[in-house]
Amino acid sequence: MSKEDMLARMAQAIIDGRKEDAQALALEAVAGGLDLLEVIEKGYVPGLQKVGELWEKGEYFLPELISSAECMKAAMSVLQPELKKAHLEAPVRGRVVIGTIEGDIHDIGKNLVASMMQAHGFDVQDLGADVKLERFIETAEETGADFICLSSLLTTTMLNQKKFMELLKSRNLAGRFKVLVGGAPVTQRWASEIGADGYAENAPAAVRLALELMGK
Numbered sequence: 001m002s003k004e005d006m007l008a009r010m011a012q013a014i015i016d017g018r019k020e021d022a023q024a025l026a027l028e029a030v031a032g033g034l035d036l037l038e039v040i041e042k043g044y045v046p047g048l049q050k051v052g053e054l055w056e057k058g059e060y061f062l063p064e065l066i067s068s069a070e071c072m073k074a075a076m077s078v079l080q081p082e083l084k085k086a087h088l089e090a091p092v093r094g095r096v097v098i099g100t101i102e103g104d105i106h107d108i109g110k111n112l113v114a115s116m117m118q119a120h121g122f123d124v125q126d127l128g129a130d131v132k133l134e135r136f137i138e139t140a141e142e143t144g145a146d147f148i149c150l151s152s153l154l155t156t157t158m159l160n161q162k163k164f165m166e167l168l169k170s171r172n173l174a175g176r177f178k179v180l181v182g183g184a185p186v187t188q189r190w191a192s193e194i195g196a197d198g199y200a201e202n203a204p205a206a207v208r209l210a211l212e213l214m215g216k
Helices: 003-016 019-031 036-056 062-085 108-119 133-143 155-170 188-194 203-213
Strands: 094-100 122-126 147-151 178-182
Touching: 003 019, 003 036, 003 062, 019 036, 019 062, 036 062, 036 203, 062 108, 094 108, 094 133, 108 122, 108 147, 108 203, 122 133, 133 147, 133 155, 147 155, 147 203, 155 178, 155 188, 178 188, 178 203
Parallel strands: 094 122, 094 147, 147 178
Antiparallel strands: none
């Protein structure tokens, strides 16, 4: 099999949600001595990009997104240790701190956004649910984050997104991190009102927005 055929099969494995194939192809790439950074960028990542396109067209739904993210994780579980052995690192597109905001325990949407961002090459620190506002800031400062992503599924806890923006200002940190907000009751209008840097209604949109804000 040519390198081009293998890269195409990697992309297709992600698109089809075939976890075992995605992992087996990664093992084959390692055994064959291929450029593993090229394998990621020209094999697996294009598959993820296609999945995002299919979601936007309404042809893919939540199960397909989750399946594709799991496929990417499976492939990276093989490739990442080999990259470290060779003293190489997959390019980090940006550093993200994400969590469901204080008072809210819903995390399904947040988990998917975190998985998709990680699959697209972001270094993600997932703080979980019901996260205190100060912890977002502390973790972002510790990790040198580019983004802080705040999820909220309840209209009552959505107000904590506004409080977070006020907290950033009070600490003279406004503008240091790009703040993205999301969740069922959240809108672009709300994001603009509170001074957030962006809003995404779903995981592929969150990835696309983050890449745009990073200029990638």
